[in-house]
Amino acid sequence: MSVVTEVSDDGKKLTISVEGRFDFGRHQEFRESYERLNTRPDSIVVDLKKATYLDSSALGMLLLLRDHAGGDDSDIRVVNSSSDVKKILAISNFDKLFDIS
Amino acid sequence: MQSSSEPLTVLIAEDSAADRLLLSTIVRRQGHHVLTAADGAEAVEVYLEQRPHLVLMDAMMPVMDGFEAAQKIKQLAGDQLVPIIFLTSLTESEALARCLEAGGDDFLAKPYNQVILAAKIKAMDRLRRLQATVVEQRDQIARHHDYLLNEQRVAKAVFDKIAHSGCLSAPNIRYLQSPYALFNGDLLLAAFNPAGDMHILLGDFTGHGLPAAVGAMPLAEVFYGMTAKGYGLAQILREMNAKLKRILPVDMFCCATLLCLSFERCTVEVWNGGMPDGYLHDSLTGVRTPLPARHLPLGVLKPQLFDDRTEVHPMALGDRVFLLSDGVIETSDDHDQPFGVEGLQQVFAANREPDRLFEDIQQALRDFRGEARDDFSMVEVRLVAPGQLNPPPPVYSDSGQSSPLDWSVSFEFRAQTLKRFNPMPYLLQLLLEVHGLRAQSGALYSVMSELYSNALEHGVLGLDSSLKHDASGFAQYYRERNARLDELNDGHVRVHLHVTPLGDGGRLVVEVEDSGQGFDVARVLARPLDSDRLSGRGVSLVRQLSHQACWSDDGRSARVEFFWEALA
Amino acid sequence: MSEIHLDRDVLSTLKEVMEDGYLELLDTFLNDSEARLRVLHEARDAEKLGATAHSFKGSSSNMGAIRLAELCAELEQRAKQPSLGGIEKLVSEIDSEFAHVRNLCREEREGFHC
Numbered sequence: 001m002s003v004v005t006e007v008s009d010d011g012k013k014l015t016i017s018v019e020g021r022f023d024f025g026r027h028q029e030f031r032e033s034y035e036r037l038n039t040r041p042d043s044i045v046v047d048l049k050k051a052t053y054l055d056s057s058a059l060g061m062l063l064l065l066r067d068h069a070g071g072d073d074s075d076i077r078v079v080n081s082s083s084d085v086k087k088i089l090a091i092s093n094f095d096k097l098f099d100i101s
Numbered sequence: 102m103q104s105s106s107e108p109l110t111v112l113i114a115e116d117s118a119a120d121r122l123l124l125s126t127i128v129r130r131q132g133h134h135v136l137t138a139a140d141g142a143e144a145v146e147v148y149l150e151q152r153p154h155l156v157l158m159d160a161m162m163p164v165m166d167g168f169e170a171a172q173k174i175k176q177l178a179g180d181q182l183v184p185i186i187f188l189t190s191l192t193e194s195e196a197l198a199r200c201l202e203a204g205g206d207d208f209l210a211k212p213y214n215q216v217i218l219a220a221k222i223k224a225m226d227r228l229r230r231l232q233a234t235v236v237e238q239r240d241q242i243a244r245h246h247d248y249l250l251n252e253q254r255v256a257k258a259v260f261d262k263i264a265h266s267g268c269l270s271a272p273n274i275r276y277l278q279s280p281y282a283l284f285n286g287d288l289l290l291a292a293f294n295p296a297g298d299m300h301i302l303l304g305d306f307t308g309h310g311l312p313a314a315v316g317a318m319p320l321a322e323v324f325y326g327m328t329a330k331g332y333g334l335a336q337i338l339r340e341m342n343a344k345l346k347r348i349l350p351v352d353m354f355c356c357a358t359l360l361c362l363s364f365e366r367c368t369v370e371v372w373n374g375g376m377p378d379g380y381l382h383d384s385l386t387g388v389r390t391p392l393p394a395r396h397l398p399l400g401v402l403k404p405q406l407f408d409d410r411t412e413v414h415p416m417a418l419g420d421r422v423f424l425l426s427d428g429v430i431e432t433s434d435d436h437d438q439p440f441g442v443e444g445l446q447q448v449f450a451a452n453r454e455p456d457r458l459f460e461d462i463q464q465a466l467r468d469f470r471g472e473a474r475d476d477f478s479m480v481e482v483r484l485v486a487p488g489q490l491n492p493p494p495p496v497y498s499d500s501g502q503s504s505p506l507d508w509s510v511s512f513e514f515r516a517q518t519l520k521r522f523n524p525m526p527y528l529l530q531l532l533l534e535v536h537g538l539r540a541q542s543g544a545l546y547s548v549m550s551e552l553y554s555n556a557l558e559h560g561v562l563g564l565d566s567s568l569k570h571d572a573s574g575f576a577q578y579y580r581e582r583n584a585r586l587d588e589l590n591d592g593h594v595r596v597h598l599h600v601t602p603l604g605d606g607g608r609l610v611v612e613v614e615d616s617g618q619g620f621d622v623a624r625v626l627a628r629p630l631d632s633d634r635l636s637g638r639g640v641s642l643v644r645q646l647s648h649q650a651c652w653s654d655d656g657r658s659a660r661v662e663f664f665w666e667a668l669a
Numbered sequence: 670m671s672e673i674h675l676d677r678d679v680l681s682t683l684k685e686v687m688e689d690g691y692l693e694l695l696d697t698f699l700n701d702s703e704a705r706l707r708v709l710h711e712a713r714d715a716e717k718l719g720a721t722a723h724s725f726k727g728s729s730s731n732m733g734a735i736r737l738a739e740l741c742a743e744l745e746q747r748a749k750q751p752s753l754g755g756i757e758k759l760v761s762e763i764d765s766e767f768a769h770v771r772n773l774c775r776e777e778r779e780g781f782h783c
Contacts, residue, residue: 056307060352063401067351072406092356092375093397117728119698126687126694161723190727212679212730215686 003029007041014041016065019050024057034065044069049080054088066097077101109226112136112153114144114170115188116162120211124157124188127215131222141165145173153183155225157209160189160200168203175204182232184225188213256314260321267292267325268299271490276480277459279428286313287426287478288355290321292328293492295529295546297364300328300337303424303480304357304399305376316355316400319344329495331526331546334361334370335409338399342407345400354400358392358424361411364487365547365642368575369422372411374398377427378442382455384419389449390572392422413579415572416484421455428477432466440469495542497533504536506607509599516589519557525550528596535600537607537665544646545663551639552613552659553594558582560615560657561592592616605667611647612660619655626652671735674766675773679733684781692781695774698732702767709744709760718756719748725763734770737763 003026006015016033018026034044044065048054066074077099081089089100111133115121118139125135136153138144142165144158156174160167171185187200190211200208206228207221269276269291278289286306293299302324306313320341327337338359345355356375363369373379375398378391396408416422425445432440448465452458459479466477510531514524529546532538538545558564562585568578597612625640644650647661684691705725712718726741740763747756 056305056356057352060307060354063354064352072403091377091394093394096397097401117724118701119694119728120731122690122694122697123683123687123731126690130686161720190723190730211727212733215682 002026003033005033007037007039011039012042013045014043015045015047017047017050021053022048022051022058022061023053023055027057027061030061031064034068041069043075043077046076046078047080048078048082048085051082051085054085059088059092059094062094062098108133109154109222110134110136110151111222112138112144112147112151112156114138114141114147114156114162114167115159116140117159120159120188120213124213127213127218128157128222131219133222141167141170144170145177148174148183149177154229155222156183156185158185158187158205160187168199171200171203171205180232180236182229184229186221186225253311253314256311260314260318268492271299273299273483273485273490274301274480275459275482276478277463278478279476286317287428288317288320288357289478289480290324292325293490294328294361295331295495295542296550297487297490297492297543297547299360299362299364299482299490300324300334301360301362301424301480301482302357303376303426303478304355305426306355307353312353316345316349316353319348320355320399327526331529331550333523333525334359334372334411336523336526338372338409339404339407342399342402343404346403349400354398356394356398356427358394359411360422360424360482362416362422362482362484364485364490367416367418367484368413369416369484370411370413371422372396372409377425377430379422379424380449381414381416382421382423383417384421384455385417389423390414410583413575415569415575418484418486421481421483423458423481424479426478429462429466429479432470432477434469440466444469492543495539497539505534505600506602507600509597511595511597513593513595515593516561516591519561519592519594520586520589524596525553528598532598532600532609535607535609538609538663541663541665548643548647548661549611549613551643552611552661553596555639555659556594556613556615556617559620560617561594562586562589563617603664606665608665609663610660611663612658614654614658617657619657622652622656625656671739673733673735674737674769675777676733676735680777683732692778695778698728699771699774701728702771706764706767709763715748715753718753719745722748729770732770734766737766737770740766 002019004017004019006017007013008015014034014037016030018030046062046065062076062078066076069076078089078094079101081100086100089095089098094100111128113121113124113128113135114137115124116139121137121139125137129135136147136151138147140162144156144162145165147153148156156171158167158171162170167187171187174183174185184206185204186207186209187205188209188211189197189200197208206225209218209221267290268274269289271291274291276289279287288302288304288306290302290304291299302320304317304320306316323341323344324337327340332340341357354375358371358373358376358379360379361370369381371379371392373392373394374396375394378393381390381392382388383390392412392414395412402408429445430439430441434440444465445462448458448461452461458481462479512524512528514522525546528549529542532545533542559566562582564578564582564585566578568574568581593616595612595614597610597614599610601608601610643659643661647663649662650659651661652659683694687694702725705721708721709718709725712721722741722744726738726745729735729738729741740759744756744759744763747753747759
């Protein structure tokens with residue numbers, strides 16, 4: 001599995017880790033990682049430490065996640081981005097929507 | 102599709118009459134329909150005529166033996182599987198191998214065992230039906246694929262009609278677009294506005310194929326429609342963003358760079374949402390200034406949160422703006438390394454002739470990738486003297502019977518309106534109802550825009566145009582403009598329009614007043630025309646394009662006239 | 670070498686399968702076999718001998734004539750050897766074995782009418 005989820009003990013924080021190429025092939029897995037939960041977490045962390053590549057479908061998936069988590073009221077952080085991934089996120093100005101580090 | 106309990110037609114090819122009789126009876130008793138042949142040649146003939154589902158073939162037969170007959174029958178069957186069970190009392194493995202090589206699928210030994218025969222027939226039939234299913238599904242997929250290709254052809258044809266109502270063929274534009282652009286999600290649009298400014302959009306939709314095309318069409322309609330009416334970039338961007346946000350699914354969006362190139366004012370206005378850096382190339386110094394993405398792509402933000410702020414850069418004659426899609430940056434070599442911005446910078450550095458920039462880039466990509474491919478888009482626009490371009494006259498669709506010829510109207514736009522509304526397109530539309538003015542729509546738009554922006558920027562906002570003497574001054578000027586506009590609480594701009602008949606034609610009087618401090622009219626009017634200066638050309642433009650231009654009330658009020666003769 | 674001239678079990682299975690066609694089967698077998706024997710006597714080349722023996726072997730085994738089938742198998746093997754010497758002896762054996770089988774088949778025919 002290249003998408004791994006982890007929920008904190010109190011159910012309030014969801015961490016989604018993506019490994020390898022974050023592209024269209026990950027679409028179903030990524031959606032299921034947050035749609036299948038019983039609880040709605042207060043905050044979400046997307047961990048890209050092991051992600052090697054990000055394309056526009058991945059950006060679309062992040063938008064879907066944000067929409068699902070409450071849109072403008074959501075709290076989503078994208079962490080451990082490599083410099084390549086950070087560059088892609090910067091060009092698309094996604095730091096205006098997500099907390100990126 | 103046959104089910105497993107339906108009777109089959111079985112061909113029995115056996116030269117021994119007794120064995121043939123016995124086998125036929127056994128097979129018939131199992132519920133199947135039987136055909137017989139006494140030698141290989143007859144077996145092939147019967148197969149050709151009757152196309153049985155399954156063949157029981159004796160290996161040794163006169164005229165043509167079982168091996169040859171089996172090969173011929175397999176050939177005739179083509180895609181479909183016709184199982185062949187060899188009847189044999191051959192025991193050496195070499196002989197058995199020959200059966201398999203000839204296309205046999207199984208053996209039945211003599212003496213015949215009914216139970217074994219029944220089991221083999223059933224198993225072979227299952228394989229036969231499986232093969233038939235596979236072939237049918239393959240054919241279905243091929244048909245479906247053809248439908249999809251045709252649908253894409255239709256979508257492309259419709260899109261081409263919309264896309265090519267623009268001015269990409271203008272002499273100052275050079276572009277390269279993949280023939281598959283639409284289906285890569287790439288979009289390139291260009292059009293003149295009524296003032297003769299050029300709007301350009303280079304866009305990149307997420308996704309490929311029909312979803313990208315479906316988003317591109319409404320976007321193109323907004324772009325062309327609003328540009329033709331004289332709307333500015335900010336309004337067009339807001340409308341495009343709102344439209345895409347409304348119609349596209351959440352995960353689809355359109356990265357885009359928009360330009361407004363003004364040949365009169367020698368400026369380029371830029372908005373970049375999510376596209377790679379564009380480059381402004383100074384023809385004198387050779388310096389390339391990047392135009393980076395400062396905004397989210399179109400279709401992501403709700404209208405209330407959308408940021409339509411543009412940047413304005415001064416340009417000189419011969420300067421160029423270069424835009425490219427990320428297909429260039431992402432081109433990769435054998436080791437999956439991308440060409441990258443570094444690769445592009447190297448081409449810029451090595452480029453000696455600006456006219457050959459495209460060729461240099463294409464060559465560099467070819468060298469890098471090891472082959473030529475065309476899945477990227479590039480466009481380069483040059484600033485030329487206004488007279489060098491011939492924007493086509495706008496086309497009107499009404500009959501001309503109901504032109505208003507004698508009327509007046511006054512508007513007062515106050516602070517809260519000045520902040521977020523550009524009245525020019527509306528006023529222009531109103532004036533173009535007067536048919537006599539249509540031939541001068543370019544001049545009309547240019548003059549009114551100039552008067553309005555002077556009234557707003559120098560009058561109400563109190564900005565000093567002498568700031569615009571160089572590139573950084575320009576940036577500062579526009580920053581200051583946006584800041585003051587955000588904080589504006591008082592002030593107004595009034596516009597008065599009077600249309601009256603005159604002889605066989607008519608006359609339009611435009612008056613624009615602002616609530617600002619005014620300016621030293623005499624001094625400005627006395628200044629010589631200086632085409633190298635970046636600012637202050639507005640007044641001379643107004644005087645050139647209209648009649649009886651005059652300023653009063655210490656420069657707070659401007660008045661111009663337009664005339665027209667009787668229409669032919 | 671088997672001593673079974675005509676296997677009763679095989680015959681009863683054949684009777685069950687063929688039903689009314691049982692007699693026709695016996696007759697067809699007998700006619701076919703006589704034709705084959707003629708070929709065996711007249712044949713001069715080893716290939717034809719071998720092919721006929723092979724074919725005879727097959728139909729005999731289907732009828733349950735085990736010993737006959739085995740003799741034919743032997744003839745098929747011998748026909749593959751370089752010298753055809755002594756082959757007439759084997760053909761005679763096949764002749765007499767078939768004669769025996771034919772009698773048994775005729776008895777079967779009588780018995781079937783009842």
